[in-house]
Amino acid sequence: MADLTLTTYDWVPPPPRGYVRDLRVRWALEEAALPYRVVSTPFDDREPAHLAHQPFGQVPWLTDGDISIFESGAILLHLGQRNAELMPSDPRGRNEATEWLFAALNSVEMASLPWTMSKFMKHPTDTAAWKFVDDFLKLRLKRLEPVLAGREWLAAPSRSPTS
Ligand SMILES: N[C@@H](CCC(=O)N[C@@H](CS)C(=O)NCC(=O)O)C(=O)O
Incomplete structure (x- = not known):
């Protein structure tokens, strides 16, 4: 290495x-x-x-x-x-890991970053702008809940937490 x-x-x-x-x-x-x-x-x-x-x-x-x-x-x-622990070598597993990596960065972080920055900057939370930011993140997280309900991990579901 x-x-x-x-x-x-x-x-x-x-x-x-x-x-x-x-x-x-x-x-x-x-x-x-x-x-x-x-x-x-x-x-x-x-x-x-x-x-x-x-x-x-x-x-x-x-x-x-x-x-x-x-x-x-x-x-x-x-x-x-x-490392195959991080990224399986078979095409299906590799694509699953890749799509969830992009989802984290391009769908979830896109929504979580404005929320986090607003918190860090102590922006008032009684505004329409804050409600938009808050709702945007909540919707993303709500959509993730059913995905995670049936599995421990977003990708590589067969992997046990201790392996
Ligand atoms: N898209 C970049 C974002 C990097 C980023 O925003 N890094 C922050 C620290 S978490 C930073 O360097 N902030 C200081 C700045 O933007 O000047 C990545 O994922 O690596």
Whole structure:
């Protein structure tokens, strides 16, 4: 296994602290028992070296040997290619994992991010704008409930939690 290095910020403002998107990558690395190390980049000064890895000046990014990958979803797909626990090799299982990864990023996070940002910024919750944001997320979560009612995991349903 090539050297995996995950980069995150050296400091995070209190509201999002603990929710930085390196968390999902660490989770996958831990589940797959892949050896990795974590390094930090300055939050305050986003220098050209940072932008060379992540063009928006964000985190996380992962280096795997001489490959550098930004976007947490792209990082997870990369790790999935290296580990069958994360991404089954059969086409059906692979597509299930891929569609739920995109659903998390493009359908659920699209709804959860405005909600989270409104909370972090302490926006008033007695407005039509807040109701729209709140209803949008609730509908997404409501649609997920029946999907999860019959299975432990969104994808790879045969996998037991301890395997
Ligand atoms: N779509 C990107 C989003 C990355 C992102 O928003 N990272 C946040 C930390 S969770 C960040 O760097 N925020 C600081 C900024 O945008 O300047 C991904 O999933 O990797």
